[in-house]
Amino acid sequence: MAGPSTEMARKPRADAVRNRERVLEAAKAVFSAGGSEASLEAVARRAGVGIGTLYRHFPTREALYEAVYRREVEQLGDLAEQLQSAPEPVDALRRWLRANVEFVATKKGMVAALALVAAGSSELHAYSFDRLTKAIGTLLARAVAAGAIRNDISAEDVLRALIGMCYMHDQPGWQTTALRLLDVFVDGLRVQSAGTATGPQESKPARKKASLKPSR
Template identity: 45%
Template sequence: MTRAEGRPLRADAQRNRDKILSAAVRVFAEDGLSAHLERIAKEAGVGSGTLYRNFPTREVLIEAAYRNELAKLCDAAPQLLESMPPKQALRAWMGHFIDYATAKLGMAEALRALVESGVDPYVRSKEMMLDALASLLEAGAQAGTIRADISATDMFAALTGIALASGKPEQREQAERLLDLTLDGLRTSPR
């Protein structure tokens, strides 16, 4: 992330910002709109001044926390493709999608309030996820390990359904089984 002036943040400032965003996702998921920003700062291990310097309002923090989760999800696709075969990269990304959806569901109250205030944190979200998913599906199809007739839109719908049905932290085992079942349906040939 960069400063408004376009200069990159110092490494320690970036670490603090990342810790604040991670803490914000957890605290907003637990406490919703009643979350105290001081608690977020404390859980991040930073002072209130550091939090407010980075995120001057609750709305700015909520939007940044959501966008950070989205960026982590979308940025994972090329990283996974660099480090593992396409089919395994897709499966790993599917797990990241459930992490993203769980965080988003946990922050639903805060995100809803943000939208009601006139801020749309979801601008380009679906497009970004579809692009990441398309790159994974295309790599798998080119490798011959994933059917080529599956669109990113269809796969996104399947993952969204799994997230809605099993997106709570206590449902993670079920979500993993459903992700494995979905991946089995993408195979080009039987095992």
């Protein structure tokens, strides 16, 4: 049975975890609004902690950016796991990809700030690429196993396509375009039934009928 001294030792750790989470949540909001120039003092105020507490957890601005970045990547990974139980595997994949577009759309300031960190850290870039490709891979594999999506595309292919769709995130109206392209992309991955006709195939009967006309 734990004694009073043990309980007292545990409490600071629990408080520290809560404070860290509060700082990360506050940083996400402040960075979203203020981008790479956001004040760390503003983060501390929003989190309800002193600036000293913030620096104990994150000694540099870059350390805080990296922690927020990793947290967001983990949340996207968690979302992929939650979507594993969705009844329609193709819809689950689509919903996860749309969540990424919506993340970029609503967190433009934060995306700009986090890009500075990710670009300067090969380890962080490798981590995020690995975590996101695994997230895609679980959803993609389920759709392929269900016979709903072609099996000749990789998770890396899908991630690169997603990055390309979000590339112009600083341009007006980009989100509408990205979501439309995303739907076209996902629909293009679907396995077509043998009896599904395409444009060129539909024109064949017309050409055959024309060839039966008597020549003059």
